[in-house]
Amino acid sequence: xxAVARVGSALPPRSRESVILSEAKNLHCFASxxxxxxxxxxxxxxxxxxxxxxxxxxxxxxxxxxxFQAPHLDRLTTIxxxxxxxxxxxxxxxxxxxxxxxxxxxxxxxxxxxxTIYIRPEMLIRACEFLRxxxxxxxxxxxxxxxxxxxxxxxxxxxxxxxxxxxxxxxxRLKVRTGGENPGVDSLVPVYPCANAFERExxxxxxxxxxxxxxxxxxxxxxxxxxxxxxxxxxTEGYR
Amino acid sequence: xxxxxxxxxxxxxxxxxxxxxxxPSTHGVLRVVLExxxxxxxxxxxxxxxxxxxxxxxxxxxTYSQGxxxxxxxxxxxxxxxxxxxxLAVEKLLDIEIPxxxxxIRVLLTELTRIQSHLVWLGTHAIDLGAMSVxxxxxxxxxxxxxxxxxxxxxxxxxxxxxxxxxxxxxxxxWLKYVEKFVKAFPARLEEYEDLLTKNPIWLKRTVGIGALTxxxxxxxxxxxxxxxxxxxDYDIRKKEPYSSYEKFDxxxxxxxxxxxxxRYLVRLExxxxxLRIVQQAMDGIPEGPIKANAPxxxxxxxxxxxxxxxxxxxxFKIVTEGFHPPVGEVYQAVEAPRGELGFYxxxxxxxxxFRCHVRAPSFANLQALPKMIEGRLIADVVACIGTxxxxxxxxxx
Numbered sequence: 338x339x340a341v342a343r344v345g346s347a348l349p350p351r352s353r354e355s356v357i358l359s360e361a362k363n364l365h366c367f368a369s370x371x372x373x374x375x376x377x378x379x380x381x382x383x384x385x386x387x388x389x390x391x392x393x394x395x396x397x398x399x400x401x402x403x404x405f406q407a408p409h410l411d412r413l414t415t416i417x418x419x420x421x422x423x424x425x426x427x428x429x430x431x432x433x434x435x436x437x438x439x440x441x442x443x444x445x446x447x448x449x450x451x452x453t454i455y456i457r458p459e460m461l462i463r464a465c466e467f468l469r470x471x472x473x474x475x476x477x478x479x480x481x482x483x484x485x486x487x488x489x490x491x492x493x494x495x496x497x498x499x500x501x502x503x504x505x506x507x508x509x510r511l512k513v514r515t516g517g518e519n520p521g522v523d524s525l526v527p528v529y530p531c532a533n534a535f536e537r538e539x540x541x542x543x544x545x546x547x548x549x550x551x552x553x554x555x556x557x558x559x560x561x562x563x564x565x566x567x568x569x570x571x572x573t574e575g576y577r
Numbered sequence: 578x579x580x581x582x583x584x585x586x587x588x589x590x591x592x593x594x595x596x597x598x599x600x601p602s603t604h605g606v607l608r609v610v611l612e613x614x615x616x617x618x619x620x621x622x623x624x625x626x627x628x629x630x631x632x633x634x635x636x637x638x639x640t641y642s643q644g645x646x647x648x649x650x651x652x653x654x655x656x657x658x659x660x661x662x663x664x665l666a667v668e669k670l671l672d673i674e675i676p677x678x679x680x681x682i683r684v685l686l687t688e689l690t691r692i693q694s695h696l697v698w699l700g701t702h703a704i705d706l707g708a709m710s711v712x713x714x715x716x717x718x719x720x721x722x723x724x725x726x727x728x729x730x731x732x733x734x735x736x737x738x739x740x741x742x743x744x745x746x747x748x749x750x751x752w753l754k755y756v757e758k759f760v761k762a763f764p765a766r767l768e769e770y771e772d773l774l775t776k777n778p779i780w781l782k783r784t785v786g787i788g789a790l791t792x793x794x795x796x797x798x799x800x801x802x803x804x805x806x807x808x809x810x811d812y813d814i815r816k817k818e819p820y821s822s823y824e825k826f827d828x829x830x831x832x833x834x835x836x837x838x839x840x841r842y843l844v845r846l847e848x849x850x851x852x853l854r855i856v857q858q859a860m861d862g863i864p865e866g867p868i869k870a871n872a873p874x875x876x877x878x879x880x881x882x883x884x885x886x887x888x889x890x891x892x893x894f895k896i897v898t899e900g901f902h903p904p905v906g907e908v909y910q911a912v913e914a915p916r917g918e919l920g921f922y923x924x925x926x927x928x929x930x931x932f933r934c935h936v937r938a939p940s941f942a943n944l945q946a947l948p949k950m951i952e953g954r955l956i957a958d959v960v961a962c963i964g965t966x967x968x969x970x971x972x973x974x975x
Contacts, residue, residue, distance in 0.1 A: 448907060448908065449669055449908050451907075451908060477796050480799070480918055481922065481935070483922060485933045486933075497922065497935075499937070503796065503812050506812075506817035508909065510909065530797045530799075557625065557626040557974055558629065567633060571634075573635070
């Protein structure tokens with residue numbers, strides 16, 4: 338398994354080796370924070386770790402795969418694979434977007450050949466307009482808008498956009514981060530009319546505000562419903 | 578307080594009509610609020626959520642394998658397409674290889690699903706516009722397909738036949754005979770429906786020029802599937818982003834430039850013919866081999882080895898009680914469902930349950946074009962337009 342894990346959002350990626358060394362150190366701290374047995378070593382070249390339901394899972398390359406108990410934590414920590422810059426250099430979309438607005442791109446990830454670009458919230462509309470209108474890219478089809486709740490981490494929400502270029506048969510995932518206090522991002526309705534219902538759904542189920550949306554009301558839940566069901570702190574069986 | 582249309586200040590009062598949620602022509606519990614000037618629709622708005630059951634929340638509380646049964650119940654007219662989308666998304670997350678035999682059977686059955694889903698659409702669409710007999714014929718044909726589903730999976734509708742890593746079980750001996758019988762009989766039946774409708778003057782009056790959308794409008798409103806291709810956009814995920822070996826099959830993607838109800842009708846009819854071609858090819862070329870991937874920690878072992886091998890028994894126990902752990906990451910997998918682009922966005926945190934599973938439902942997106950289609954038209958056309966976008970409310974509301 339070839340991947341590099343990152344704990345929290347503290348480390349800027351530098352060179353491969355230094356990242357891995359600080360990874361190992363960080364995993365060490367992380368494990369001791371959880372009051373569980375640490376397993377990271379300086380020799381490891383890869384690690385993926387996740388925590389859920391009171392159990393943490395760690396996988397390294399080869400015999401480092403291990404599991405250990407973490408009784409105090411019952412939800413995900415933001416640990417996701419990082420991509421080394423070399424994997425993405427050849428990507429045309431990313432190159433053009435960086436040329437257009439270097440400050441728009443916050444971070445880039447790749448998993449299973451799918452590219453995720455984190456866009457700074459203030460640049461979302463401009464970036465989407467560029468992606469839609471640039472003749473070589475032509476991401477004219479917004480296929481989906483949704484969100485992910487990373488509770489209890491901050492920034493808590495990620496709003497996820499899936500764009501499709503009908504011309505190049507290429508898909509692109511954009512993400513915008515927003516905090517747990519008054520979560521909100523700009524509405525994409527001026528750029529893609531079909532964002533209307535998708536954003537209403539995200540507002541309805543996550544409570545994320547979309548600034549500039551023409552009709553931001555609940556769409557699936559009843560009008561007088563309290564709470565936002567898809568948030569992680571909302572129980573699956575509901576409140577009784 | 579249900580959704581209603583607010584009065585525009587300074588304008589004379591008009592009749593507000595609430596169509597649905599209990600109305601035979603809204604194909605479920607869709608409510609459409611119409612502002613009428615005489616018989617003309619001035620403004621329209623749809624109201625959904627009557628079937629909302631929180632599938633996306635339930636996914637987070639079930640293991641990946643358990644999630645498959647939920648997908649059947651979303652778009653209940655094309656359960657196998659939903660199964661396929663879900664399984665492909667999880668398989669992408671796990672990065673496992675599916676044996677060719679399983680892929681071929683998947684293609685065969687999803688194409689049969691497309692035909693039976695289009696048959697329900699054709700029958701209900703025709704009866705909405707006053708052609709009674711088509712419905713009866715279509716349901717007769719659909720029943721033969723459902724019989725095939727029952728043969729392979731044990732269920733007519735809630736099949737859950739595709740599993741992560743392959744198929745639930747080997748289809749019974751001789752099932753292809755029934756498929757062949759259907760493939761032989763169906764083209765003549767399709768001719769019969771066309772005789773009833775395609776040149777019928779009443780049908781033409783009710784459909785030609787109604788609910789027309791240009792290609793740009795269709796793209797802007799997020800239409801997909803036959804609704805998009807009826808507006809002249811040649812985009813079919815099976816062709817452009819092939820999955821499950823679709824690149825090995827020879828079929829055409831029908832498009833029509835007009836973008837009206839009639840164009841979408843012709844596109845769907847032609848799609849049934851093309852699906853039939855795919856079924857024929859799949860049937861002729863089903864390879865021999867296993868129906869499950871070689872991934873013992875993900876795919877349940879067969880009964881025989883479970884009772885004779887201790888490893889298989891351990892794996893069985895682990896998969897059933899705990900599930901499997903995909904790597905941390907996220908994927909989006911789109912498939913061409915009968916209604917359009919069905920996408921599963923899956924986020925894994927490494928635990929046996931999805932951290933987030935979002936469904937991009939084609940009906941949910943397609944429904945947005947409804948007000949655009951009916952504003953300025955007669956109230957009778959509303960029924961034609963609801964029929965033509967072919968919504969399933971189970972999928973819209975999830």
